[in-house]
Amino acid sequence: MGRFHRHDDGTVHAHEHHDHDHIHEHQHEEERAELIGDHSGYATGRERIEVLEDIYAENDRFAAANRAALDAAGVRAVNLMSSPGSGKTTLLQRTLAALEGRVRVGIVEGDIETPLDAERLDGFGAQISLLNTGNGFGGECHLDAPMVARALRGLDLADLDLVIIENVGNLVCPAEFEVGEHRKAMVFSLPEGEDKPLKYPVMFRSVEVVVVNKVDLAPYLEFDMGLFRRNLEAVNPGVTVFELSARTGEGVGAWVEWVAGGI
Amino acid sequence: MHEVSLSLQLAAAVSRAARGRQVRVVYVAIGALRQVVPEALEHAWVFTVRGTPLGAAELDLDLLPAVLTCDECGADTKLGPELGFGCAACGSAATRVVSGEQFTLTAIDIDIEKGTCDGTFPPT
Numbered sequence: 467m468g469r470f471h472r473h474d475d476g477t478v479h480a481h482e483h484h485d486h487d488h489i490h491e492h493q494h495e496e497e498r499a500e501l502i503g504d505h506s507g508y509a510t511g512r513e514r515i516e517v518l519e520d521i522y523a524e525n526d527r528f529a530a531a532n533r534a535a536l537d538a539a540g541v542r543a544v545n546l547m548s549s550p551g552s553g554k555t556t557l558l559q560r561t562l563a564a565l566e567g568r569v570r571v572g573i574v575e576g577d578i579e580t581p582l583d584a585e586r587l588d589g590f591g592a593q594i595s596l597l598n599t600g601n602g603f604g605g606e607c608h609l610d611a612p613m614v615a616r617a618l619r620g621l622d623l624a625d626l627d628l629v630i631i632e633n634v635g636n637l638v639c640p641a642e643f644e645v646g647e648h649r650k651a652m653v654f655s656l657p658e659g660e661d662k663p664l665k666y667p668v669m670f671r672s673v674e675v676v677v678v679n680k681v682d683l684a685p686y687l688e689f690d691m692g693l694f695r696r697n698l699e700a701v702n703p704g705v706t707v708f709e710l711s712a713r714t715g716e717g718v719g720a721w722v723e724w725v726a727g728g729i
Numbered sequence: 730m731h732e733v734s735l736s737l738q739l740a741a742a743v744s745r746a747a748r749g750r751q752v753r754v755v756y757v758a759i760g761a762l763r764q765v766v767p768e769a770l771e772h773a774w775v776f777t778v779r780g781t782p783l784g785a786a787e788l789d790l791d792l793l794p795a796v797l798t799c800d801e802c803g804a805d806t807k808l809g810p811e812l813g814f815g816c817a818a819c820g821s822a823a824t825r826v827v828s829g830e831q832f833t834l835t836a837i838d839i840d841i842e843k844g845t846c847d848g849t850f851p852p853t
């Protein structure tokens with residue numbers, strides 16, 4: 467089966483590699499494999515073909531097209547990410563209630579199998595496009611740009627000011643895929659623990675806003691907000707934080723103003 | 730967790746580059762910030778290519794560290810397991826990621842014919 471070799475521990479396996487500061491400096495050409503047989507009057511060998519294709523390029527092309535479609539309609543888009551159970555949908559219910567009649571909102575709902583979240587968001591006057599995450603760039607662990615492109619076709623962008631893309635609950639994969647949003651935010655909740663920014667630095671670093679939800683549970687948890695803030699600063703210095711409770715509504719106003727900002 | 734989807738995209742890119750030729754090795758450069766688990770990607774690859782023209786192709790993964798450059802002192806910092814994003818030399822938070830976000834198909838090894846004795850090709 468295949469092989470892999472790391473360069474972060476000083477060891478090199480399988481091949482003689484040169485300096486790896488830039489992947490474009492690979493010099494494999496001299497490594498052509500030797501002839502592997504000449505048994506029937508012909509010979510086969512191997513040839514290395516340089517490709518240099520960014521595997522994310524296709525996703526990023528779709529993301530750019532999504533953003534262009536949103537821009538053409540004058541719509542701002544926020545990609546909202548979190549772990550499962552952080553309270554994203556409850557926060558969206560609060561957000562839609564606060565913005566109803568003021569900002570025309572569309573929701574791209576990245577639920578994996580069920581319409582449960584979409585049903586919870588019904589009744590606030592928002593357009594909702596439920597995503598089929600079964601095919602596209604990826605499976606069910608994140609939204610990618612081709613999936614969001616299909617979901618956007620389910621919204622009448624000309625009749626919207628803001629699109630909130632509710633990503634699949636997951637702190638790893640969604641951080642990897644641009645979907646055409648203008649801004650990224652995430653919801654973190656107290657029961658997840660202070661160490662999460664250090665364990666999922668790519669996610670916590672990718673956003674400009676971190677909502678700290680479930681602050682009403684603080685009396686029941688040994689959550690050290692100072693430690694969490696220090697951990698967050700270590701991976702994303704200067705990030706904006708909104709401490710709130712989507713359940714009680716405490717502190718939700720500042721978040722709502724941010725999400726409606728620029729419209 | 731996204732190794733299966735990456736594997737599918739990778740196979741599509743390899744097929745385009747191979748243009749029907751037999752692929753033996755697929756070279757991929759992967760930055761640490763792409764959060765790819767090498768074992769999971771290799772596992773996903775087996776199922777992705779099984780029964781396809783890429784069935785004989787092995788992955789060769791080149792795992793690259795994440796590197797930050799400091800905008801204040803200019804020093805480079807290689808990200809370790811402690812995963813802070815500050816400059817290791819001066820402590821500044823004003824750093825930029827300069828390497829570690831790659832997920833690039835760098836090359837493929839294909840079978841080539843070196844010639845025949847009787848001039849017929851392909852041999853039967």
